[in-house]
Amino acid sequence: MSKTAILVISFGTTYPETRKKTIKATEEAIANKFPDADVFEAFTSNVVLKRIEKNEGIQIDTPSEAIEKIRSLGYQQLFVQSLHIIPGHEYHLVVKSLSPYAKDFEKFVIGKPLLTSLVDYRDVKNYLVGMNDLADDEAVLFMGHGTATDIAFTAYGCLDHMLMGTRNYLGTVESWPDLKMEMARMKSDGIKKVHLFPFMLVAGNHANKDMASDDKNSWNSQLQKAGFETTPHLVGLGESEFIQNQFVKHLRVAIRSAVNE
Incomplete structure (x- = not known):
């Protein structure tokens, strides 16, 4: 039997508690579903790695260090499974940095991010809508990271559009749709109370400072x-x-494709 490794890759976070509840918990979930494989982890952010x-x-x-070890x-x-939210x-x-290693293994695949297919969007949308019971004047506003340098910036706009009519809204820190747009929509919809949640794997720096803090720009x-009226929730x-x-x-989908090649 071939010896199998699973490498779980995320951006990482310097917040130990959310790291345990999110990244480590996801790695454990993967390990539980693939008991015949050994699970390794890697973070992509050099800044996060140095601070930890x-x-x-x-x-x-780093991903390269982990693969060399494996x-x-x-x-x-x-x-390999990415814990990224979008294919940005x-x-x-x-993908670019790890693909050259494919030749070193009998089987090598990289699993897709959270939001990749239409089915993903529908499933995540339904999950978000079901998270909270809301009064008529209440809403949930999710904070996504956003990206301005890739066509994937449309991912957040797509999910936000799919959430229309549910009193759930999705804005981004660094791209579109932005907070100004979401506030205008909520005012138009008669929203008075807003629950803030990060639409990010972890409740890290963006969630704590850009979303939930008392800083004037949060x-x-x-x-x-x-x-x-606001209620922040630091839940990744x-x-x-x-x-x-x-x-x-x-x-599972990625592994199935590799096995059936």
Whole structure:
């Protein structure tokens, strides 16, 4: 039997508690569903890796370092799962940097991000809508990261559009749709109270500072200034068993395609 490794790749976070509840929890979910494989982890952010090592004394591999380790340990099959939300710039960098290693393994695949197919969008949309019971004047506003450098910026606009009429809204920090647009829509819909959630794997820097803080430029403060009553929730997507299982499903699809080649 071929020796199999699974490499789980994420951006990473310097917040230990959310790292445990999201990234580690997703890695454990994958390990539980693939008991015959050994699971490794890697973070793509060098800044995050350096800060974790400095502040916590923990060394976590980059994707290339992890693959070199996996190869040196004699694994014949390597299945990689990205924990990215969309197939944007960060995901494509992972694919580009790891693809040359495919020749070193009998089987090698990279699983897709959370939002890839139409079915993904529908499933995630239904999950988001079912998260909270809302009064007529209440809404949930999700904060996505956003990307302005890739055609994938449309991913957030697509999901936001699919959420129309549900009192769930999705804006982004760095792209489109932005907070100004979402506030105008909520005012038009008669929303008075807003629950803020990160639409990100972890509740890290963006969630704590850009979304939930009392900084004058945070979403929390801007919404309050615009007359909304706000309740921030520091809960990353990776805490959800549903989201964890979506990544498991994507990895299964990738492995099935490799086995059937």
